[in-house]
Amino acid sequence: MQRGEPSGDTFAPQPPEGGAFAPLLEPTFRRIWTASLFSNFGQLFLGVGAAWEMTRLSNSPSMVALVQSAMMLPLVLVTLPAGAIADMFDRRRIAMTGLTFSAICAAVLAGIAFLGLVTPWLLLAFCVLIGGGVALYSPSWQASIPEQVSREHLPAAVALGTISYNLARSFGPALGGLIVVIYGAKAVFGMTALLYLPLLFAFFFWRRRHTPSRLPPERMDRAIVGGVRYALHAPAIRTALVRVLVFGLSTATASALAPLIARDLLHGDASTFGVLLGAQGVGAVTGALFVSRIRGAMPTEPALRIFAVGTGLALVTIGMSHAIVLTCAAFLVVGACNILTIAMLNVTVQLSAPRWVTARALSLFSSAITAGIGLGAWGWGEVAAGRSVAFALVASGLAVGATALLGLLLPVGRDETDTAEVALGHEPAVGMALTLRSGPVVIEVDYEVDPGQAREFYAVMMRMQSMRKRNGGFEWSLARDIADPALWTERYHCPTWGDYLRLRDRFTQADIEIQKEADRFNRLHHAGRVRRRLERPFGSVRWKADSLDPRQETVSWMTP
Numbered sequence: 001m002q003r004g005e006p007s008g009d010t011f012a013p014q015p016p017e018g019g020a021f022a023p024l025l026e027p028t029f030r031r032i033w034t035a036s037l038f039s040n041f042g043q044l045f046l047g048v049g050a051a052w053e054m055t056r057l058s059n060s061p062s063m064v065a066l067v068q069s070a071m072m073l074p075l076v077l078v079t080l081p082a083g084a085i086a087d088m089f090d091r092r093r094i095a096m097t098g099l100t101f102s103a104i105c106a107a108v109l110a111g112i113a114f115l116g117l118v119t120p121w122l123l124l125a126f127c128v129l130i131g132g133g134v135a136l137y138s139p140s141w142q143a144s145i146p147e148q149v150s151r152e153h154l155p156a157a158v159a160l161g162t163i164s165y166n167l168a169r170s171f172g173p174a175l176g177g178l179i180v181v182i183y184g185a186k187a188v189f190g191m192t193a194l195l196y197l198p199l200l201f202a203f204f205f206w207r208r209r210h211t212p213s214r215l216p217p218e219r220m221d222r223a224i225v226g227g228v229r230y231a232l233h234a235p236a237i238r239t240a241l242v243r244v245l246v247f248g249l250s251t252a253t254a255s256a257l258a259p260l261i262a263r264d265l266l267h268g269d270a271s272t273f274g275v276l277l278g279a280q281g282v283g284a285v286t287g288a289l290f291v292s293r294i295r296g297a298m299p300t301e302p303a304l305r306i307f308a309v310g311t312g313l314a315l316v317t318i319g320m321s322h323a324i325v326l327t328c329a330a331f332l333v334v335g336a337c338n339i340l341t342i343a344m345l346n347v348t349v350q351l352s353a354p355r356w357v358t359a360r361a362l363s364l365f366s367s368a369i370t371a372g373i374g375l376g377a378w379g380w381g382e383v384a385a386g387r388s389v390a391f392a393l394v395a396s397g398l399a400v401g402a403t404a405l406l407g408l409l410l411p412v413g414r415d416e417t418d419t420a421e422v423a424l425g426h427e428p429a430v431g432m433a434l435t436l437r438s439g440p441v442v443i444e445v446d447y448e449v450d451p452g453q454a455r456e457f458y459a460v461m462m463r464m465q466s467m468r469k470r471n472g473g474f475e476w477s478l479a480r481d482i483a484d485p486a487l488w489t490e491r492y493h494c495p496t497w498g499d500y501l502r503l504r505d506r507f508t509q510a511d512i513e514i515q516k517e518a519d520r521f522n523r524l525h526h527a528g529r530v531r532r533r534l535e536r537p538f539g540s541v542r543w544k545a546d547s548l549d550p551r552q553e554t555v556s557w558m559t560p
Contacts, residue, residue, distance in 0.1 A: 020289040023157035028206050029148040033157075035198035036141070037164045039099070042195030043134060044172030045179065046106065047071060049188030050127055052180050053113070058120045070127035075370055078135035083363025084223035086140040087356060091147075092208040095140035099200040102133030106193035113186035130192070138366065143359035146350060147208065155347045159291035162339050167285060215501055216436065222499070226472060227360025233470035236352040237361055239410045240345045241368045243304070246403055247341055248372020249379070251311055253396040254280065254318065254334045256377035260389045266324050279328040283335025291343045300344055300412045305404040307337040312401025319393030342369060348412055354419040354508045419508050428532055436498030443473075443500070444531045447488040448523040454485075457521040461490065464518055467511050468492050472503040486523075493535070500532070 024030045051067045058064070086094050109126040112118055142161070149157045179188050218226065231237045255277075262272040294303055314333040321327045346365060353361040384392035432438075449457045458478075465476050473492035481487035494500035507515075522529075 020156050020159065020292055022292075023149045023153040023160055026149050026153065029145070029157060031202045032141075032148065032199065032206065033160055033164060035202040036161070037168060038195045039199040040165050040168035041172045041175070042106075042192040044168055045176035045188045045195070046127070046130060046192045048172075048176035049180055049185040049192070050123060052177070053118065053185035054120060054123060056185075057118065057123065063120050063124075066124055067127060070124045071131045072370070072374070074128060074131035074135040075138075076367060076374075078132050079139060079363040079366050079370075080224055080227070080360065081220060082136045083139040083143070083360040084218075084220060084227060085136070086143055086359035086363075087227070088217040088223055090208070091140040091144045091359065092203055092206055095137045095144070096200060096203050098133045098135070098137030098140070099196050099203070100133075101136065102130045103193045103196040103200065105129040105133065106189055106196065110186055110189035110193060113184075113189055139359040139363040142362045142366075144208070146358070148206075153292075154350060155295045155343075156292035158346050158350065159288040159339075159343045162343055163285050163288045167281075215498060215505065218502070222495075223360070227357055227364065229472075230353075230357045230470040231361055231364050233466045234352060234361075235466070236413065237349055237364075239412055240348045240352075241364055242410055243403075243406065243412060244342060244345045244365060245368040245372040246406060247308070247400070248369045249376040250396060250399040250403055251315070251334070251338060252373045252376030253315060253380045253393050254331060254338075255373075256381060257384055257389055257392060260384065261318060261327065261393070264389050265318075265322060266327060267322075268324065272324065275324070275328060276331050279331040280335035283332035284339040285335075286332070287336030287339045288343060291340060291347070294340065295344065295347070300348060301407050303344060304341060304412060305407050307341045308404040309401050311337040311341075312397040312399075315397030315400060316394050317397075319390045319397065345412070352419070354421055354506065356421065356506050419510065421505070422507050422509050422512050424504055424507060432534065434497045434534070436501075437496050438534060439494065439496035439499070440535045441494045441497055441500045442533045442535050443492055443494070444533070445490040446524055446529040447490065447518070447521065448486050449488055449521045450523075451485050453521055457488070457518070460514070460518050460521070461488075463514050464490070467514050468503075471506045471511070472499055497534075 024033065047067070050071075051064060054064045054067050082094075082098070105126055109118075109123075109130070112122070112126075145157050145161070146154055176188055179191065217223070231241060258276050258280075259273050262268045262276055266272055311334055314330040314337070317330040318327055318334075321330065346362070349361050349365050350358070380392045380396055383395060447457070461478050465478070468476050473494060476490075476492040479489045479491065481489070494503060
């Protein structure tokens with residue numbers, strides 16, 4: 001199946017891809033995954049300790065609530081730039097940098113707490129800093145999973161990542177609270193710093209083979225724009241982002257309203273609230289164990305529809321139930337369906353993004369689910385305040401169930417596109433002294449097509465349009481000669497010569513197949529059918545014959 005065809009996939013049932021724990025047989029992944037369990041505990045300890053310390057430092061409920069906001073804010077603001085950095089540089093080193101920064105900030109916070117110098121705003125500042133280091137680390141870790149496991153183990157490896165967090169979430173807050181009661185928040189801050197170290201060492205001892213690009217890294221703004229443009233013009237990734245955003249918006253009620261469910265619907269106390277969260281965590285862990293098996297048993301889209309209906313029915317049950325056993329069972333279903341939906345969409349992104357943009361695609365995915373849950377929690381909270389908790393849950397359940405219909409408009413296909421990057425076998429002929437910043441560059445490609453095949457050729461070129469745009473081309477157009485209807489010209493821009501060279505380096509096997517399919521219609525095969533032109537070439541014209549170009553960047557065309 002070619003990229004750009006998110007639906008209509010044919011599917012043959014496959015055997016489970018080695019089982020839920022098969023990725024742990026691969027040593028690098030096993031070490032990093034085990035260490036990540038400790039870091040997840042550390043992060044949850046930090047949240048409990050910071051919230052409790054804030055209650056000691058301030059009587060304001062808003063300041064206590066800001067602790068959670070301070071820890072989540074970097075995940076929204078830093079994740080996309082962190083994804084761009086992870087794509088441009090060595091992901092192992094970026095992950096280590098983020099972990100080191102978080103560990104140092106946590107250690108400094110512990111030291112300040114032992115000295116009794118913590119203030120409310122200083123505590124919030126350190127929560128932001130520690131969260132920023134985690135946000136820098138996260139895209140590098142997720143994008144490096146395909147390098148640590150074989151392709152058939154990738155779905156199970158992604159699921160194990162969610163298991164790690166949900167195991168920590170099931171026990172971390174209670175354990176962290178116990179440590180705070182016995183030793184105080186300052187001890188929790190110190191433990192947070194120590195619990196980051198196993199993961200830091202696991203990445204340190206990973207002998208990752210980093211292949212640097214022959215070109216300098218992109219500017220940060222262009223790298224971010226490039227990642228967003230790729231996601232917008234890659235149908236499989238675009239669909240996954242929309243689906244996970246909508247799912248997050250509609251299903252946020254279970255976690256957001258859990259305290260009110262315990263108090264108002266079950267007439268319980270804080271222990272009831274803890275039991276509900278525990279049930280949801282157990283459901284998430286259980287569901288994650290079956291990601292690989294479910295992917296082998298059915299296509300992604302039918303599975304997502306089943307999970308949407310299951311989540312909807314469970315939320316309606318929670319809204320109508322006053323029995324703790326039934327409510328806990330429904331929370332377990334919500335946890336399982338939520339994690340299965342997120343994990344399967346995450347796998348879709350992983351399998352659809354080539355190496356050069358994987359971290360940015362995953363950071364957009366993380367931002368989409370975080371934004372969806374955050375906005376959904378606020379929106380359903382307003383509904384609960386205006387009507388009732390039960391009404392909000394039932395309405396949320398109906399909304400989640402309705403997302404199954406979204407699959408009719410935006411179906412998620414089983415995209416097994418070959419995203420391996422392919423080196424082009426030729427270099428462009430250059431007769432000017434170009435630098436990487438020379439530009440804009442205009443590329444024109446001529447096609448001579450039998451008029452009887454015009455409709456089929458045009459359909460292929462629409463896929464070509466998406467391919468050029470997601471790889472870095474701008475202002476793509478296709479024109480047909482009025483005098484000679486057999487002659488077509490494809491035209492697109494790149495901002496600089498360096499951007500054009502990067503576009504050439506981003507070709508995948510799937511892109512090559514699209515180009516070959518278009519070339520099969522083309523009766524022109526001479527080199528002159530491709531023209532590369534420097535638009536507004538002021539910088540290429542010297543005022544004097546002996547004037548030197550002040551820009552000294554050069555490109556070795558034969559560098560592999």
